[in-house]
Amino acid sequence: MKEQFTTIQSIGRTGLLERLKKFKGKVNARTVKGSGDDSAILKTKSKHLQLLTTDTYIEGVDFDPSYTPFTHFGYKMVSSAISDIYAMNGRPSHILINLAIPNSLSVEMVEQLYAGINNACEKHDIEIAGGDLTGNHTHAVFTVNVFGEVEKQKVVKRSGAKIGDAICITGDVGGALAGLRILMREKKFWEQHGDDAIQPDLEDYKYVVQRQLMPEARKDLIDKFEEHDVLPSSMIDLTQGIIHEVTELCNASELGAYLYQAALPIAIETRHVADEMQEDVDKYALYGGEDLELIFTLTEKQVEQFVELFKDFAVIGRMTPKDEGLIMQTAEGDQIAFDDLS
Numbered sequence: 001m002k003e004q005f006t007t008i009q010s011i012g013r014t015g016l017l018e019r020l021k022k023f024k025g026k027v028n029a030r031t032v033k034g035s036g037d038d039s040a041i042l043k044t045k046s047k048h049l050q051l052l053t054t055d056t057y058i059e060g061v062d063f064d065p066s067y068t069p070f071t072h073f074g075y076k077m078v079s080s081a082i083s084d085i086y087a088m089n090g091r092p093s094h095i096l097i098n099l100a101i102p103n104s105l106s107v108e109m110v111e112q113l114y115a116g117i118n119n120a121c122e123k124h125d126i127e128i129a130g131g132d133l134t135g136n137h138t139h140a141v142f143t144v145n146v147f148g149e150v151e152k153q154k155v156v157k158r159s160g161a162k163i164g165d166a167i168c169i170t171g172d173v174g175g176a177l178a179g180l181r182i183l184m185r186e187k188k189f190w191e192q193h194g195d196d197a198i199q200p201d202l203e204d205y206k207y208v209v210q211r212q213l214m215p216e217a218r219k220d221l222i223d224k225f226e227e228h229d230v231l232p233s234s235m236i237d238l239t240q241g242i243i244h245e246v247t248e249l250c251n252a253s254e255l256g257a258y259l260y261q262a263a264l265p266i267a268i269e270t271r272h273v274a275d276e277m278q279e280d281v282d283k284y285a286l287y288g289g290e291d292l293e294l295i296f297t298l299t300e301k302q303v304e305q306f307v308e309l310f311k312d313f314a315v316i317g318r319m320t321p322k323d324e325g326l327i328m329q330t331a332e333g334d335q336i337a338f339d340d341l342s
């Protein structure tokens with residue numbers, strides 16, 4: 001009998017992760033939550049839960065050294081990984097760094113990578129607790145393992161949203177994708193013109209390029225939640241676009257969602273890039289990832305109180321019954337249905 005061969009492309013990343021959830025090894029009584037959220041959650045003997053998460057980055061897939069300085073990418077690696085801990089309302093404390101590096105990388109490049117890692121760790125009060133180093137024949141592969149903790153009564157999952165909760169998001173969205181579009185355009189120009197190419201002037205694109213190369217994990221939001229004893233009903237970090245992340249909240253909470261296109265927070269710099277590229281800026285916001293903003297849900301009463309305490313967030317929709325699906329109201333008042341919530 002011929003062995004079945006299902007291509008990964010046919011089921012996608014989400015479908016593959018769903019299939020892999022059944023492989024749990026020997027289930028441990030300490031596990032509160034395994035796969036399916038931003039971080040795994042383990043019980044401890046104290047009043048805190050332990051949080052574990054990991055991210056892997058492959059050269060040529062997740063980063064391009066031709067336009068990504070290693071110092072910047074080291075910073076971004078840590079920011080992206082610890083954002084998962086913040087999305088659980090937790091605090092990262094330690095990281096392990098695993099490197100598989102080819103001979104094309106120099107000692108200086110690796111030191112630059114670690115300088116960026118160190119900068120991010122110092123900013124977020126994280127210790128580099130070790131890791132592993134090995135060789136690789138072709139591309140560099142970097143893995144960040146993050147350990148953190150959260151008080152048992154304050155852990156926030158994707159699954160806690162209620163009907164009527166406001167869908168909130170920090171900062172602005174689409175900037176990281178706009179920055180990537182600029183960097184890719186400049187790379188293409190350099191490839192076409194070689195050494196004769198004029199050094200690109202990215203000053204006009206500084207904001208969006210920074211959003212791509214060195215995004216910031218939103219520790220400030222978690223600080224504000226703690227300071228004012230605010231507990232969201234659900235939360236997720238923005239790494240794959242608003243539609244994807246809100247779909248994850250809907251699936252986990254078994255609800256639908258109603259979004260307002262006009263409420264999407266988009267920086268003027270991001271709009272300028274989309275105009276220059278003759279592209280739809282709302283697609284940057286809805287489908288662009290790596291902004292590392294936090295999407296969270298609050299009751300209407302919580303929103304009224306929190307808006308006086310923390311200014312850098314916007315309400316972009318509300319949670320609805322599951323059978324209503326995921327709907328977005330356009331700026332013109334029309335409705336767009338995103339039917340597939342799988």
